[in-house]
Amino acid sequence: MIKVLVIDDSALIRQVLTELINRAPDLTVVGAVGDAYAARDFIRQSPPDVLTLDIEMPRMDGLTFLQKLMKGHPMPVVMVSTLTESGAEATLQALDLGAVDFIAKPKLDVRRELGDYQAVIHDKLRAAAAVTRFRATQKRVIKPIEALGVSTEHILAIGASTGGTEAIKAVLTALPADAPGTVVTQHMPSGFTRTFAERLNRNSALEVREAQGHERILPGQVFIAPGNRHLTVVRSGSDFQTRLVDSEQVQGHRPSVDVLFQSVADACGANAVGVILTGMGKDGAAGLLSMYRGGCYTLAQDEASCVVYGMPRVALEAGGVTEVQALDDIPDRLIKHWHKVGAGHRI
Known part of the structure; x- marks a missing residue:
């Protein structure tokens, strides 16, 4: 009991x-x-x-x-x-x-x-x-990172739930100002996501804001799914844009990580990275598997650094994870991946 x-x-x-x-x-x-x-x-x-x-x-x-x-x-x-x-x-x-x-x-x-x-x-x-580890966020010393030179054809998609606000912060604050355009779904009610985006914007080198829909996704920009609306990515000509959807809940959530990841898989092909972070339940596992099958590089947070090892565990069991990494190591893995694939694309 x-x-x-x-x-x-x-x-x-x-x-x-x-x-x-x-x-x-x-x-x-x-x-x-x-x-x-x-x-x-x-x-x-x-x-x-x-x-x-x-x-x-x-x-x-x-x-x-x-x-x-x-x-x-x-x-x-x-x-x-x-x-x-x-x-x-x-x-x-x-x-x-x-x-x-x-x-x-x-x-x-x-x-x-x-x-x-x-x-x-x-x-x-x-x-x-069930949580046994308690770690208030530490002040991160962010070393200057050379410009990545990534292109507009690359997208980073992040999904999280319980414990995700601090995990997302840990990832985004360690990325350089020209990191690929990023879309984020964090399970959170309306009224909280705009404040969450504003806090991230103050604490990172990236431009972070709550998605409004129909924004072009460019390097250095981060769009947070607004509470009670699904965030998706669509292709518009040669560009990627945000779209907001008011359809039913998926996996009991709106916004849903599965909805975001599936849209990225459909719109971006292999030109995306999917990251699934701490959270309870299984939202995001199916969408991350679609990204993986489409050729995307996918990362899951490891059990030791998760507040709740639910969503990453289910994603790993489903077979949609390229690598499992500790939270503090995820930014470095992303940067190494982008250095490898980012050359020679349209800026």
Whole structure:
């Protein structure tokens, strides 16, 4: 039985989360407290397996508490965040500090809307409870990299889920300013992806933004799939462009990594690289296999460096992975590959 501690200053949210979590046969709420000090005392006396943590709390906010927790008593944390711009920024800071994942808190009918997310909440808590490694993002010292001289005919496609915000950051911040045009699907609700793109743009040499659709994909540019819309790549004449699609969920997700990877396989042939990073579930495995069969170089993050070794494992088992690499080694492998194949193309 997975023991869960709920930390939220709202009595209603504590009650609703407790009811929803306790509906799972393998999850049980062992405590529900209203502030960080009560949480600290509870953890000292009876450590839970995983906790949910609100960001906005009296006396000590969730980010401060999380930072102290990860230094003194690291454990799996799932944030409960509001669907606002400030909530998105704080949530991404929490993931940077070591939180495993987050649940978006509804703004209106809390009981009904959280009930709609019951299965998601259960899955996120199970995945978080299984995490044994906690590493807040380290400040990366990025050495200057010579220009790649890559062409407009090369595309990098990245897919991730749980733990992916920091894994994607680790990859993109280590790439040079003229890296191939890049498309990214990270499982994330609408309202969070624009903030995620803005944070990446501030922290990398690349131009990162949330995809709007119909953009030409050029070297040095990164397009993030917007929440609740599939991102795809299409060929337009001799160029590649983004397209946004509002079709049904795939593998339970919109945006879906499978949708992105399959579109890259169809549009780009062998002129693409696929990278599948940490995340629970199997989204991306089928699409990466299509890329691999089409002649693409494909990389999967290894188990030791994953927060959740789900999506990369399934992709490897499906036979669509060229290489398995530790997260910190993926940028170097990409650069070596592009140096090998990038000469002699149209810039």
